[in-house]
Amino acid sequence: MTRFAAVLTVGALSLATFAAAHTGVKNPAVMARMDGMKATQDGVKVPGAMVKGERSFDAEAARAAAAQIAAEAARTPDLFEAQETDPNSEALPTIWENFADFTAKSNNLETVALALSTSLETEDQLRAGLGQIGAACKACHEVYRE
Numbered sequence: 001m002t003r004f005a006a007v008l009t010v011g012a013l014s015l016a017t018f019a020a021a022h023t024g025v026k027n028p029a030v031m032a033r034m035d036g037m038k039a040t041q042d043g044v045k046v047p048g049a050m051v052k053g054e055r056s057f058d059a060e061a062a063r064a065a066a067a068q069i070a071a072e073a074a075r076t077p078d079l080f081e082a083q084e085t086d087p088n089s090e091a092l093p094t095i096w097e098n099f100a101d102f103t104a105k106s107n108n109l110e111t112v113a114l115a116l117s118t119s120l121e122t123e124d125q126l127r128a129g130l131g132q133i134g135a136a137c138k139a140c141h142e143v144y145r146e
């Protein structure tokens with residue numbers, strides 16, 4: 001069951017790549033925050049493949065990926081602080097009406113990923129941790145992304 005849930009999460013995360021409206025973005029500030037999100041997404045790929053059984057479990061590689069996700073999450077509030085727009089952006093204007101909440105959601109992802117990057121030893125921990133990471137992405141996208 002845990003495995004099934006984690007696979008679903010990872011599936012949903014890869015769908016996010018297809019939804020990306022990255023092409024044709026003219027505003028460099030919007031491009032920079034999208035690049036940050038892409039890097040976050042890349043951080044999920046390796047551990048995601050481990051959970052799906054497409055790659056063998058490697059605690060060290062999984063911890064490094066979690067550290068990358070945490071580092072990107074730490075940058076997110078700065079990348080979004082100025083209310084920059086672009087016709088291809090999927091960011092909702094409510095971000096800047098509720099920036100403290102947006103920051104808190106980003107901090108939450110950072111906390112979860114950072115904990116994983118320091119404590120992860122087993123595949124079960126990776127599954128559980130990826131589930132938490134996926135939930136943290138979703139919690140923000142649900143409210144602040146088109």
Ligand code: HEC
Pocket residue numbers: 013016017019020021022030033034035037038040041044069076088089090091092102103105106109133134136137138140141144145
């Ligand atoms: C604090 C809020 C927040 C968190 C947490 C968050 N995102 Fe995002 N994400 C956004 C917003 C807002 C956008 C839309 C940015 C835009 O289009 O200007 C976005 C866009 C994206 C994109 C599309 C980028 C593009 O090129 O258009 C991907 C992929 C993505 N996020 C992946 C993730 C993943 C994976 C996680 C979790 C590991 C995550 N995000 C966590 C707010 C967040």
